[in-house]
Amino acid sequence: MTITVSQINRWKQEGRAIAALTAWDYLSAQLVDAAGVDIALVGDSLAMPVLGYETTVPLTLDEIIHHAKAVRRGLSNAFMVVDLPFLSYQVSPEQALVTAGKVMKETGTQGVKLEGGHPAMAATVARLTQIGIPVMGHVGLTPQSVHQFGGFRKQGKTAKEAERILQEAQALERAGAFAIVLEHIPQDVAKAITQTLGIPTIGIGAGPHCDGQVLVTSDLWGLSEWQPPFAQPLADLRSQAINAVQQFCNQVRQTP
Numbered sequence: 001m002t003i004t005v006s007q008i009n010r011w012k013q014e015g016r017a018i019a020a021l022t023a024w025d026y027l028s029a030q031l032v033d034a035a036g037v038d039i040a041l042v043g044d045s046l047a048m049p050v051l052g053y054e055t056t057v058p059l060t061l062d063e064i065i066h067h068a069k070a071v072r073r074g075l076s077n078a079f080m081v082v083d084l085p086f087l088s089y090q091v092s093p094e095q096a097l098v099t100a101g102k103v104m105k106e107t108g109t110q111g112v113k114l115e116g117g118h119p120a121m122a123a124t125v126a127r128l129t130q131i132g133i134p135v136m137g138h139v140g141l142t143p144q145s146v147h148q149f150g151g152f153r154k155q156g157k158t159a160k161e162a163e164r165i166l167q168e169a170q171a172l173e174r175a176g177a178f179a180i181v182l183e184h185i186p187q188d189v190a191k192a193i194t195q196t197l198g199i200p201t202i203g204i205g206a207g208p209h210c211d212g213q214v215l216v217t218s219d220l221w222g223l224s225e226w227q228p229p230f231a232q233p234l235a236d237l238r239s240q241a242i243n244a245v246q247q248f249c250n251q252v253r254q255t256p
């Protein structure tokens with residue numbers, strides 16, 4: 001049962017919600033895949049909870065490829081998508097093509113994701129999809145623009161901004177994107193975009209009316225040292241992990 005882009009598109013038409021989670025290595029990939037997630041995203045968010053950077057901006061192409069190769073080895077069912085890091089695709093459509101091609105060849109991913117939906121980025125997405133690379137879009141709070149936004153702030157709060165985000169999503173659909181992530185925007189804006197588009201929307205901090213949801217898996221597990229307000233942990237692995245280490249230290253230090 002391998003998941004394909006056409007399957008993902010059919011799920012929208014059938015009203016079957018799409019579950020996506022991030023993975024950053026062999027272990028996390030195996031766990032989300034075994035649990036039956038539909039899409040495993042090697043998100044550039046790995047820069048933050050996993051590598052300890054303050055934003056996703058410093059992550060390099062070589063770093064994400066190294067992680068994505070490990071994720072590939074851990075997946076058997078989920079559709080794999082890899083984020084293109086900051087400045088590995090924004091210079092020109094040619095740069096994006098070379099980067100996406102390198103990621104596909106070296107990691108074995110089925111698709112890539114990039115941020116933004118302004119006309120230049122839509123043209124880049126068109127270029128990639130024309131040569132057969134499945135592209136997932138990402139609009140709203142696009143974390144690679146954090147310094148322009150002045151923080152990881154909710155986007156699309158004014159009618160004008162909301163309209164711009166809708167236009168960007170439509171441009172990405174026309175460019176051939178197979179799905180679009182909507183991050184940290186008001187739920188009514190996400191709902192309107194979801195109803196307008198023929199391709200699935202995958203929300204994060206965008207309310208319940210999207211065609212699917214994505215979370216950073218370390219947030220879901222309660223493993224991140226910090227998480228966005230919209231991420232609800234469903235486990236508390238951080239305290240369990242610390243507890244196990246404390247028990248180990250105590251055992252080792254017990255004088256026989």
Ligand SMILES: Nc1nc2c(c(=O)[nH]1)N[C@@H](CNc1ccc(C(=O)N[C@@H](CCC(=O)O)C(=O)O)cc1)CN2
Binds near residue numbers: 056150154231
């Ligand atoms: N681990 C973790 N890291 C991440 C993401 C995640 O999903 N989880 N996703 C990306 C970053 N996205 C966000 C989105 C919202 C917030 C957030 O916390 N926002 C607050 C504070 C905003 C501000 O600084 O003003 C708010 O109330 O809106 C932080 C990172 C990349 N890194």
Ligand SMILES: CC(C)(CO)C(=O)C(=O)O
Binds near residue numbers: 214
């Ligand atoms: C899940 C999402 C959309 C959060 O920003 C992402 O792009 C990532 O993890 O890198």
Ligand SMILES: [Mg+2]
Binds near residue numbers: 043044045083143
């Ligand atoms: Mg990302």
